[in-house]
Amino acid sequence: MPHDQHDHDHDHHGTSPSGHPYRHDNDEALTYWQRMEIAVRELLIEKGVTTAAEIAAQIDLMDSRSPANGAAVVARAWTDPAFKQRLLANAGDASREMGFDIGPLHLIAVENTADTHNLIVCTLCSCYPRNLLGLPPDWYKTRAYRSRAVREPRAVLTEFGVDVPQDSTIRVHDSTADMRYIVLPARPAGTENLSVEELAAWVTRDCMIGTALPRAPQVVSTGA
Amino acid sequence: MADRVRVRAFMPPGHVRAPAYLRGKTGVIERSLGAFGNPEQLAYGLPADKKPLYRVRFTMAELWGNAAERPDDTLDAEIYAHWLEEVPDHAP
């Protein structure tokens, strides 16, 4: 399972004659489900349930959420022991304290240590700390991940490139009801002199799901 | 709620948040989470009673027997109190 993000290349597929970016999804053949989405949305607006502006604002809000929010929380916990205690006591309130609008989300942070590795899954559907990290990756929603993470987490982690030693305990967390989970990874050795902003760059989305470990940020070539 | 609990092994039709793979399995209460609307009512648009919710920790040995990758690895899940039954503590 690959685990690099390509979330930043949207709206760069060229520009229309009027100067607006093309939405490639708008130019494909209309599907039955797209017809349903259009019809439902129009009926909701006509019935006064919502407005086009409210829908657009909700999309913008969701687009503004990203793993960078969680990375900032993790880096703060690495550098501020009192904050870390608050995060482990109530991760929702600790995230709100940093200014993240996570709505009614009930969030629990689980800490990786020298002898414990945590892994998050939702076997029943696709529960994910979306109000902090944005929408989940596609692989998180697959049947393969959802069924295997609880049964053979070590094999799954090996495929992600994470080898957990046999003398360490894996704790898998199945988001079965009202809680959502975020992994607080262990701070890597050799990062003592980094600033909180530099540390945040070590924390990827997958680190906070438990399918990766923090690592030095790689130089990304732009324009690819 | 006792420390040791078993997930009730009922298999009713309809929407239930206790995953099938945990039903009938024994674990320990990891923490109490407070009371939340019963999803079995919420799912059908009904007014929902507040039900206590617990995080229960199971060993992989309990869930998968000899097929467990490492018996002492654990799985935590949130289970509503009405899906849990107390397991008396046995002498060691």
Next chain:
Amino acid sequence: MEGHDFALWEKRVDALMVLCSSKGHFTVDGLRRALEDMGADAFEKHSYYERWIAAVNQNLIEDGVYTLEELATRMDEVAARGATYGEAAHG
């Protein structure tokens, strides 16, 4: 398998799900129940947001927000507007 950018119609489904549940027209549990009731093959045959718009619609019908006749009529009108999502959604 990797996270892609979602299409506009998918983001709209997500927004409708969040907005209608925050306004009390259904709960996340109601959506999950509708998703489960679609049966195992729905998971194989339909994409994630295809299943979610179906679940949103099912719950809105049950809540009486609009009728099946209104939905069917509007879906027909939408189809007549054009061959692509952009045309049918009026951009």
